[in-house]
Amino acid sequence: MPRWHRVGFRLYWALLCKVRRRAGGKEIPREVRDLIFQMVAENATWGAPRIHGELLMLGFEVSERTISRWMRRAPRNPEPAQRWRAFLRNPGEAIAATDFFTVPTLTFSLLYCFFVINHDRRRILHFNVTRHPTSHWIVQQLREAFPCQSAPRFLLFDHDQKYGLEVPAAIRSLNMECVQTSIHRPWQNGVAER
Known part of the structure; x- marks a missing residue:
């Protein structure tokens, strides 16, 4: 493959990647993230379904999958270790x-x-x-x-x-x-x- 062909392909895909919009839904507010982190810290036995239900009762529309992703990022309590x-x-x-x-x-x-x-x-x-x-x-x-x-x-x-x-x-x-x-x-x- 000639060099100019490879350079052209690289340029084409670089431009295409810049134009594409970011995947995923809307970003959840910091308030909801902090609430998820607080629930994870205070209720070690709660999973994503339970936290999802609690947030729905509080009026926050967040998917259970999003909650499980944010649960993995929650700061861990170093106390047991x-x-x-x-x-x-x-x-x-x-x-x-x-x-x-x-x-x-x-x-x-x-x-x-x-x-x-x-x-x-x-x-x-x-x-x-x-x-x-x-x-x-x-x-x-x-x-x-x-x-x-x-x-x-x-x-x-x-x-x-x-x-x-x-x-x-x-x-x-x-x-x-x-x-x-x-x-x-x-x-x-x-x-x-x-």
Whole structure:
């Protein structure tokens, strides 16, 4: 394609893009946006349909789709994250965390390494390796990790299905409190996830 042809096409499309009008409907007033942000902040369980209904009752004609878009832009309350970070920081010696990592072998099988780590000094308290982790095996590892009433106050672990229902019961029987991290939030167990 000759150079003058490419330049002509570029010029044509540049002019056409400038002439086109902006897509979308009319812009919603700042007052309505602030009201959406306020409703999101004060009512964490409300979704777009509920906020849409409330705005309709107040006399504002805004589509539910627009509300859901503005809900994503709403400033988030940092309070829950700050509470979690403060919990992890303050009683550091009273927190231990557990997790698994996998190790591929030369025979293309996987080994699962279970470990328990202390939060304040990041000291490994216990670890063991198995090919097939079960909840009963994990309970035994916890008993070996915390013999003779040496258990910390809190034990952090994620939502892995390997833990089952037996592991939280065993943790409580060792006089520890179970603290499960939220789903898809590895930062909440940052000491074990590193």
